[in-house]
Amino acid sequence: MTSFEFNGAVAVVxxxxxxxGKAVAARFGALGARVAVVDLNLDRAQEVADSIPGAIxxxxxxxxxDAVAAMVASVEASLGPIxxxxxxxxxxTGPGLGDDEAWERSWRVHGMAxxxxxxxxxxxxxxxxxxxxxxxxxxAGLLMMMQSAPYTVTKHASVAIAEWLAVxxxxxGVSLHCLCPQxxxxxxxxxxxxxxxxxxxxxxxxxxxxxxxAEVVAALRDGKFLILPHPQVHEYEKAKVAxxxxxxxGMRRLLARVAGx
Ligand SMILES: NC(=O)c1ccc[n+]([C@@H]2O[C@H](COP(=O)([O-])OP(=O)(O)OC[C@H]3O[C@@H](n4cnc5c(N)ncnc54)[C@H](O)[C@@H]3O)[C@@H](O)[C@H]2O)c1
Numbered sequence: 001m002t003s004f005e006f007n008g009a010v011a012v013v014x015x016x017x018x019x020x021g022k023a024v025a026a027r028f029g030a031l032g033a034r035v036a037v038v039d040l041n042l043d044r045a046q047e048v049a050d051s052i053p054g055a056i057x058x059x060x061x062x063x064x065x066d067a068v069a070a071m072v073a074s075v076e077a078s079l080g081p082i083x084x085x086x087x088x089x090x091x092x093t094g095p096g097l098g099d100d101e102a103w104e105r106s107w108r109v110h111g112m113a114x115x116x117x118x119x120x121x122x123x124x125x126x127x128x129x130x131x132x133x134x135x136x137x138x139x140a141g142l143l144m145m146m147q148s149a150p151y152t153v154t155k156h157a158s159v160a161i162a163e164w165l166a167v168x169x170x171x172x173g174v175s176l177h178c179l180c181p182q183x184x185x186x187x188x189x190x191x192x193x194x195x196x197x198x199x200x201x202x203x204x205x206x207x208x209x210x211x212x213x214a215e216v217v218a219a220l221r222d223g224k225f226l227i228l229p230h231p232q233v234h235e236y237e238k239a240k241v242a243x244x245x246x247x248x249x250g251m252r253r254l255l256a257r258v259a260g261x
Contacts (some may be wrong), residue, residue: 003223003253014039110155141178
């Protein structure tokens with residue numbers, strides 16, 4: 001596995017208009033990548049692109065296969081073949097067990113979006129024998145977001161898709177990575193009704209998006225699949241696998257604490 005070369009690379013960052021995506025786009029740009037900032041919100045994506053030399057902004061719904069294909073074609077026409085795809089757009093879908101609409105949106109944005117992107121960019125990377133894709137899942141994809149079933153389950157799907165791609169394409173020179181943070185100070189956490197925030201605060205430190213961006217760059221350079229900006233997530237995952245009944249009991253206690261029972 002060779003270290004990823006950022007200088008001159010064409011990089012797509014979805015969900016790039018804010019939060020983690022904005023910080024990662026800035027970092028990639030600072031390292032010399034030619035960045036396409038993609039988001040549902042074109043005005044905010046354009047503001048981010050304007051702050052990065054040579055970057056462009058595009059509007060696309062990552063949960064729509066035709067929109068993803070058109071966006072990829074447009075990036076490749078403007079900047080050339082995509083070397084790095086940061087599949088990061090995500091939504092907060094709570095609370096509780098969720099209604100059908102929350103599940104449908106979550107599956108599209110946290111599941112199918114990564115599949116649509118992979119279909120468009122991975123065959124070309126494999127043919128060229130180089131390239132990288134990073135999928136933003138969440139610590140909830142390894143453990144749990146106790147207050148949202150759709151978020152938890154579809155983030156597990158994000159992790160599984162990244163692992164599947166790593167096994168199937170990792171021998172073709174394409175490096176696959178999965179980002180699984182806990183709390184990060186972004187509009188997803190600081191906005192809204194604060195329901196998810198109390199759970200994140202109870203689970204550990206809320207870190208800055210720039211810290212996450214630095215971890216993403218380090219993992220791309222080191223060829224490391226799992227990106228854990230909160231290292232304790234690895235310990236929690238080990239505890240889960242070692243004794244699920246004990247882990248579930250601990251999670252029930254944490255839920256009671258977060259819910260104020
Ligand atoms: N903030 C956290 O604590 C945290 C923790 C773990 C994982 N994550 C994940 O990190 C990723 C980035 O989240 P963030 O915290 O920066 O949130 P954010 O809300 O700041 O950014 C998400 C961006 O995605 C965009 N987006 C949403 N749906 C889209 C769609 N269908 N098509 C295109 N763009 C779309 C939004 O417009 C927004 O700009 C998400 O996948 C999120 O689930 C966040």
